[in-house]
Structures are given as C-alpha cells and as structure tokens.
Amino acid sequence: MFDYTFQWNQVLVRLPKMLDGALVTMEVAVLSMLIGITLAIILTILRLSGSRPLKAVATGWIEIARNTPALFQIYMAHFGVASFGIHFSPFVSLLIGITFNNAGYLAENFRGALKAIPDTQARAGRSLGMSQIQAFGYIILPQMLRISFLPMTNQMVWAILMTSLGVTVGMNSDLYGVTQDLNALTFRTFELFAIAGVIFYVITKFITLSARIIASRLFRY
C-alpha cells in the first residue's frame, strides 16, 4: 500500500536550490577526477619503479581504495583523521575520500592499459636515444591515457554518484545534501528524491555521451 499524494509544485519551487547543489556535485567530481588522474599516474610510475618501498606504497593505496567501501574512505577522511587532531571541512573530506578512491581505481585501469602497449615500444624509443623518462612520457603515457579514456569516464560517473555519500560527513551543499535538507524541511520525500534522481541521471548521461563524442573525434585511426 502506498498512500501518498504527489505535490510537484511544492518541490519545483525549490528546484533552483537543487540545481545549485548539482553544480557543487559537479565541482567535487571534476576536482576529484583531475587530482585523481594525476595521483593515479604517479601511483603507476611508483609501481613501475624498481624501488620496493615505493611499490609497496602504491600497492597499499590501490588495495585499500579498491577493497573498502567509499563510504568508509570518506568517513575516515573526516572522523578518522580528526582523532589525530586534523580537521577537514565536509567539502575537503568528501573530496579527499573520492579522490583517494578514484586514484586507486584509475591506477588499476592504467595498469590494464599498459599491458595493452607492447613494451618493445619503450625499447624502440630508448634505441632512438630517448631517456627512460622521455620514452614513458612521449610514447607510453599518451597511449595509456587514450586506451583508458572510456574507463576514466566510468570512474567520473562513479565520482558523481559517490558525492551522495558526503551527507555522512556533514556535507549539505551538494545535490544529495540539499535534497536531504529540503526533505527534512518539507517531508516531501518522494518528489524530492525523484527529482534528485533525474538530475543525477541527466548529469551522468551527459558525461558518458560527451565522452563518447570526444573519443570518436580524438581517437580516429
């Protein structure tokens, strides 16, 4: 039994607030991807480096990021570090949590992409007089990013959806946080979350479609 009358006008007047929230959600996701990709490249390099401790750091990061819930990672970035006296705002905690997660998953994507590039290419570069760094930077890295481009958009979609976990650390300016706030105020749960769901869907669909268009333009053979 579902005894409820939908009153859309009660929530449509609050749509601008939710759209503001959607912008914050995008902001967190984009930032977490930019930093996440950078960190993932560093993790990949650490893994390739011969040094054992560096390798262990990278492996540890990737293992934790991939094998624990994102909720745990975000919670740790807020309440966990606070027990050592380090205080981050909800925004920063959420950003750190998602970035940590992104970096771990993306590093794993990059590893898969690297496997698809024959290592004879790096050797060919070296034989042309490039340094190891040059060979990686000019030959391997661009191909790696190209191969893992679509998996990266997947991660971007994940990042968008993960922002909804920010409410657990007191975030109330992102789309989900704003929706929760409005829900507490009006008790119009079903309309509000239906709208939030549609906004999430539109954002992620927009990202996957535009990624596909960009990919077809950029990566023509």
Add this chain to the structure above:
Amino acid sequence: MKMLTLTAAFVAATGIAGVAHADKLDDIIASGTLRCAVVLDFPPMGMRDENNVPIGFDVDYCNDLAKALGVTAEIVETPFPERIPALMSGRVDVGVASTSDTLERAKTVGFSIPYFAFEMAVTANEKSGITSFDSMKGHTVGAVAGTFEAIALEKQVNEWGEGEFRPYQTQADVFLALSQGQLEATVSTSTVAMANVKTGNFPGISVVGKAPFDTDYVALFANRADYGLLNYLNLFVNQQIRTGRYAELYEKWVGGDLPTLTVPNAYR
C-alpha cells in the same frame, strides 16, 4: 452458471466494500500489531540497552499505545530522515519519533496533539570558548540533519552571516564531531545534551546554556487522511496526561520539571 456468477459478484462486492470501509485503525486492530517508527539514536527518547533491546520514552509510549489498542507493539528503528518514507511505504503505522509538528511538514503527514516538548540547549567544545548561544556567532556549529533544532540553527547561522553550519546524519556523529573539535558547538534538545554529556563517551564537551528557540513541541504522526487513527492518537495523548502516565514516563526517562504541552490563549 448464472448463480455462480452472481455469487462471485456478491463475494467480490462485499470484499471490495469491506476493504473500502476498514480504516487504518481497523487494520491495526485486525493485524494485532502496532508498528511504530522510533528513532533509536536519540537518548533518552529512543536508544538501546546493553542487550540491544530498544528502550526510552518513545519506546514506552509506543508500548502504551499498543496496550490501549489491545495489540502487540513492534518497534521499527527509523533514523530521522527515514521516518516519512517508512510511513508512506507502509512499513510503519504510526510515528512515535520525537517529530516536531511544523506547518510545512503537516502539509505532508498528519500530526496528533503534542505529546512531548523540548527545550533547546547549547553544548560546546570546551576549547572553543563558547559560553552562550550568542557567542556561537562566527563559529562552526552543527546539529542532526532533519531536526527542528537543525532547521532553526541553520537559519540563525544564515542570519548571522558568518560561521558555518554542518548537519550530521546521527546524534552520535554530532557529539563525536563536537568532541573531536570538528564542530565547536551544537544545539540539541536539553534532554539529549544532558544524556550524552553524562555518558562520558564524548570528552571535552559541556552544556553551556539555553538556546532561545521556540519550544519544540513534538507530536505523533500518521497518514494525513487517516482521521480515525489521528482521532484516536489525540485522545490517547490526552489520556496519557490525564492519567499521570506522561508525568511518570517523564520522571523515569528525563526527570525535572515536567514540560507543559498546552499553549496559553489558544484552543488546541
């Protein structure tokens, strides 16, 4: 054949009529169970004892209601934001969940007359230097998302134009954040503040004074259209007070001056 069709039609008609006439109150009595939405993260109104059994003012109140109805009570734990979805999706019959009866919310659910009233208190981290409600200005403050005090405090922070408001999902998270210094002060019901400071789980915090918000009257809630049930709830609340049970429960769980539940110069 014709007889069979007629009988079938008759059975169907009475069946439908039966469903249409039974209201929610009948459904509860017929099912033999009263399912109450209770927030169990909100001592002393709702919490769990060492054996994980739900206890508290709201739990006792639900049990009393079930007893009056002659049915068994079933406590359904619902965090604050999930009270309404639980009701609307039919997981609970009635909310005994310290729910503030705001006009905005009353557009969605039906409220009984108030069954409890809260005063608001400021609890601060001792390092913050906050000594009163007004000295919270410019500081990072927070409360449990979706509560009366959270809505009022967020409004106040916006009015002050400085400082920051952060809602957390549970009362435990708020006091954890306060104890860690993530929050410098919080506004909560004074009963909850006292109960949490007393546990000793959250070192470095203390109750520093009252918050000048309106008295937070909380009511039982049910589906807005279920007048039969809402009428019963109103009478039940009235009887709880009349028979002294309200005072008894207040003494048992909270103690101190019994809050009056009527508004001077008003009918309801």
